[in-house]
Amino acid sequence: MSLNPADPAFAARLSALLPEGVLRQPEPRHLEEPRGRYRGQAGVLALPHTVEQAATLVREANAARVPVVPYGGGTGLVGGQVMPDGPAPLLLSLERMTAIRAVHPQENVIIAEAGAILADVQAAAQAAVRLFPLSLAAEGSARIGGNLATNAGGVNVLRYGNARDLCLGLEAVLPSGEVWHGLSRLRKDNTGYDLKNLLIGAEGTLGVITAAALKLSPIPAGQGTALFTVKDPEAAIALLALARDQAGEAVSAFELIHRQGLEFLAETQPQVRQPFAPAPEWSALIDVGLPRGLDPETALAELFEAAEQAGLAQDGVIAQSEAQRQALWSLREHIPVANKAIGAISSHDISVPISEIPAFIKRGHEVVERLGAFRINCFGHLGDGNLHYNVFPPKGRGREDFDHLRGAVKEAVHDLVHTFGGSFSAEHGVGRMKTSDLERYGDPVKLAAMRAIKQALDPNGIMNPGAVLRAV
Incomplete structure (x- = not known):
């Protein structure tokens, strides 16, 4: 990257193109992630009010080869929202784009901007006597754009599906700075490649989601x-x-x-x-x-x-x-909350075929016991095969006492998940924390296709570099 947002000339150009107050110095909350494993950096924090302002930011960053890290609610658990290494990026926060643009109760559709907090979308649906069923622990601070960028799951996947299943259309800024106006409310639209589902789950590496048309459901009586x-x-x-x-x-x-x-x-x-x-x-x-x-x-x-x-x-x-x-x-x-207070040596968001869960749990205890006398808290969404399989130190010890074993514990658990035909990331995404896991366990043909898509849409590599796919 030839420039970064800390460069006065780049910052001055952005200031000339955007209203006062869009650019700010980042606050500590923008540079931290919940588990404390990563601390990010940013030359400039950008807080656009409109999709046009977001497009200007991305277009100028692309021209200057400046990395862009999209930021939602900051609740991600795999480091996708923080960039600890490389040139200081432009941190593009959607927290001012919070509007509920429209509600169509008879169609069971709500259109929300990406910065809308999940709980507020749920409340807007409730006001229209409808249900937006995506529900997770961080719903009071997680934002819709981040939920879609990570294809969030939560407790209601069994009945209603992941975030991907709840989305009909998107508005997004592509790495070129062009706006894709894809806010379709259609449930049938068989017109070529599904760009919506390419951006959902891409964790901001292929563009910035700015608004979404979301499915609603009747409220159960x-x-x-x-x-x-x-x-x-x-x-x-x-x-x-x-x-x-x-x-x-x-x-x-x-x-x-x-x-x-x-x-x-x-x-x-x-x-x-x-x-x-x-x-x-x-x-x-x-x-x-x-x-x-x-x-x-x-x-x-x-x-x-x-x-x-x-x-x-x-x-x-x-x-x-x-x-x-x-x-x-x-x-x-x-x-x-209790897990966080105890402090895990290694936490695992995994999925295996539902019928294999009992055998996996039994084998998992055996595998972990070979590494130490650790405590295991295995819990989660049995209905969709997603377990949170977390390994903790013995009582009276802290996780810092076992940092040297963290990698070995993670590898042992993920190797076992792979043996059972499961996924090392069920609902939290890949982020920066699991890029090596994707290379270790991912299908090589899929990885090659992902890299080709990334190169085609983001040839300058500005969008969230190092997330999902390791930066090269």
């Missing part, structure tokens, strides 16, 4: 939540199959919880009420949404009765009110 204790992961999978046999697509979420996560909660978040004492070895959190005329509490009670008779569940709690529903979900949502 009745929602119910239950927590059942199960003997082991095999029983949990059988319970999932039983739940879907009885309730069909009404099963919105099915979360697997291990005792270790509940013990971490008791240790670090004692204010979070736990319904069972002692904590069960395994439990399953189930959420259902039913149409009018069907009672979710009755459906869950019938499910528990059938599961108990089949030997799949030993005990259970069925929420009797919205407050109780929220309390059960609070239990699940605080597990990552």
